[in-house]
Amino acid sequence: MADTDLRIIGANGVAIPEGTHGEAGHRTYEVFQRERVGQSTAKIKPMQLVSKSFADDPYPFLEILRENYPCYRDWLNNCFWITRYNDVTSVCADDANFETRAKAWHLGLEGFGADLSQALPVLTAHANACDGHAERLADEAVADFAGRGEADLAVEFAARFAMQLWLALLDVPEADAGSVAERLWRLRRGVNWDPRARQAGLAAAHELRDYFAPLLEHRRQAPGEDLVSAVAGLETAAGPATAADLVSTLLEMDHETLHGGLANLWCLLLTHPDEFAKARADARHVKLAVLETLRHSTPVLTAPRFARHEVERFGRLLPKGALALCSAAAANRDPRIFAEPERFIVGRTDICHREARGQYRADGLATGVTPALGPPSRHPAVPEDRPRSRYALTRDTLVTASSVLLERLSDLRLAPGTEPRLNCRRLGEMHTCWHLPVCFSAR
């Protein structure tokens, strides 16, 4: 959808791309859409898929879809729900037929700046921040509440740690940390259908651009290892990268998996004492707990993919432009792939322990689908000429932070009388634990 491909015509500015007039919108008559008795989808109502109950706990609804209607045509929300593991991963990996639209498109911020999130210096800055700061920041967070004997791990640890890693990645001066954190948070939550959240997010994008503009110029002259310096050193088609490019880049990076994954991991561990014991007994099991968390309770529930052209899949016709809503949550609990998928099992044997390659598998085993981290990397797990993949970075950072918590606090347990749960605060946002009160003794 580059502007240069569009020819503007007419008074109200309808634009038609050059050279596509031969490919008319007509189609052959034979493609048959009629459904028969017995093909009805009476077990689910589309309204349920956008209900508060779904935002609170989507899994029962997704199970109905997965076991009955693997490619469910949702007329109300104008999409096709894809829910089986092999189907979800095949659509996510199929870039010939499906595309992922940028978060900027979802937010309505197209053309604001260039997305440089896949540029090597940006990846390197990200990796440096994760490897260089994760342990220290986790330490600091724990130190702040260790003396109290109680804390809310969801807020004081998971959310704080993830946000502080962002600030370290950007190397924001401490005096500005408060305003930048609040804007980043608003920007992230703006990628949503809710018009108020969107307006707040758009405003945050502009505020962040104005804030970073002088900082970017400064670091162009005196670069550091941070993300702002990395972007400042890049060129876009429009010239040297600007603060708007930096904001667009920030927008496209993962905001949910680290924060949500950390909160979900600890929520699951604390509500599953036997599994928690495994992680405590053997440091190696912390990584397995992370992998199992991203499978059992992925914070990002769906990957919206759009058909690049008309394609027949799953016994249906998906027209050009159709939205295939790939449900990672449903796929990750597909009993065809994972035994006892509803159970949280640290060290389960049917999930791959190495980083997946290609079709979401390694060693013949499936991995949890984590949409916000993108499809599995095409590069080697330990590449020599570039940093590790975002998936590996996020996984390792989750392990680092959790290990710190395990080391610093003993006798960690849920605060008496609390029953933590996961939910989406707003439909379409991440599915995570927002409130996790715990007690402990400091070591």
Add this chain to the structure above:
Amino acid sequence: MATGCPFALDIFAAGTERPEETGAQHDFPLMPVGKAVDMGQAPDGAPLFDPRILQSAEFMRNPYPYYRILRDHYPVYHDRLHNTYYVTRYEDITRCYFDDEGFNTIPKGSSSGVLGNTQLELSGVEHRRRRNLYGQHLVGQSLKNRIPAIQRQARNMIAAWERIEDPAVVAERGGVYTVELGQAFANEFPIRVVCEVLGFPKEAQDDFYYWYNSMMSGLGGSETHQQGLQARQHLEDYVAGMVEARRKQPTYLYDEAGNPISKDIISKLCETKVDGDYLSTEEITSNIALVVGGGGETTRGAILNMWRLLLEHPEQFEAVRQDDSLWDAAFHETLRHSSSIGGQPRHNTYDLVMHGVKVPAGSLMEMVDFSANHDERVFKDPETFNIFRSDLYTGKILRSGYNKDGRRNHMAFGVGPHLCPGAWISHQEAVEGSRILLQHLRNPRINMERMPKDIDGKSLAPMGIVSVRELHLDYEPA
């Protein structure tokens, strides 16, 4: 090494959003008709538009202030919740309807699952080849020849009315009869006409009501989808044998004198060739399903809406009573003011930019006819029902639309290649039926006691985006 968090942690605290923000279902307060609920404001002062309003009870009864927000501030509104773009201005919709190539109707519509493949789902030459398979029966001379039969149907139905009521009760009321116009006339009348045009035998008429009701309320995504599919199957089972018989032995429609006018639609479809091949039974059934679905509810709504609006505006009703020829204007103004079809889905064939909104190819673009009909850029004072308005074209319905002498066509039938093929016959049904009703009803008025009420408990429930479900009339027989 406690350092303190450099930012406030309360930004993460749950419960910072209002509870209604969580899910996509939300009960909006019911507003006085014509007023929109406050959905927030953009920094530039423009009202925000919450897509959940489109599914709300408030919107069903009071849609027009919301369409006005869309027209004024978001002429192409990207609804990110329902993955849809709404086009709401008259001029834009007209352009899109005429651009059959840029805005196609490839099979994505929710109707095709139930009705089967019909021309609704086709574009371009494939659409044109099929459009007139039965359309020719519903227009021109063959329609004119059918008018006496339509009138006879209406008279037969009305003749039975007074026999139902207990004379003693009527006498107690001072000779005033009461009738619910929907049950007594409007629900069934269009069905009888369509049945006859199709060539269905009389005994099929009871099933017909069930077919069209179930199929239309059972389109994809509805709560009653299962019933819709079942009704479609029953219709197919019923029609299959009939089609085989008529392939060998066609049946005819007759005028009042008993002369054959033409073959009925089913017989005609049986001998129709497209691309050198006869239509399959499946194709014929799909076409019948479309006629069944399209021919009932829409005309029913037009008749009831027209009578209600006229009776709510007694001076205009009186004018129609004095001048029979005003029925055409009343019909068209009714469809402009309150039609029973909200809009048509289109999919853009190419990436496009409209009013600054980029729409990727293949997106669902909902053309909102309701909104076009209330576009103050075209129709002055659009919320007012006025059969004498000078900006509405009330002549013969034209596929090309109408834009002369400051008059424009309304959008209830659409315009361009996909103009409703039933437009002309539905016009005749509503107008001829109403003429006969008027001959029968002396001093008709709305029985306020029996009518559904609005939130204030006193005024009539607004018509909103569904047509009037019931219309209770008091009258004295002529």
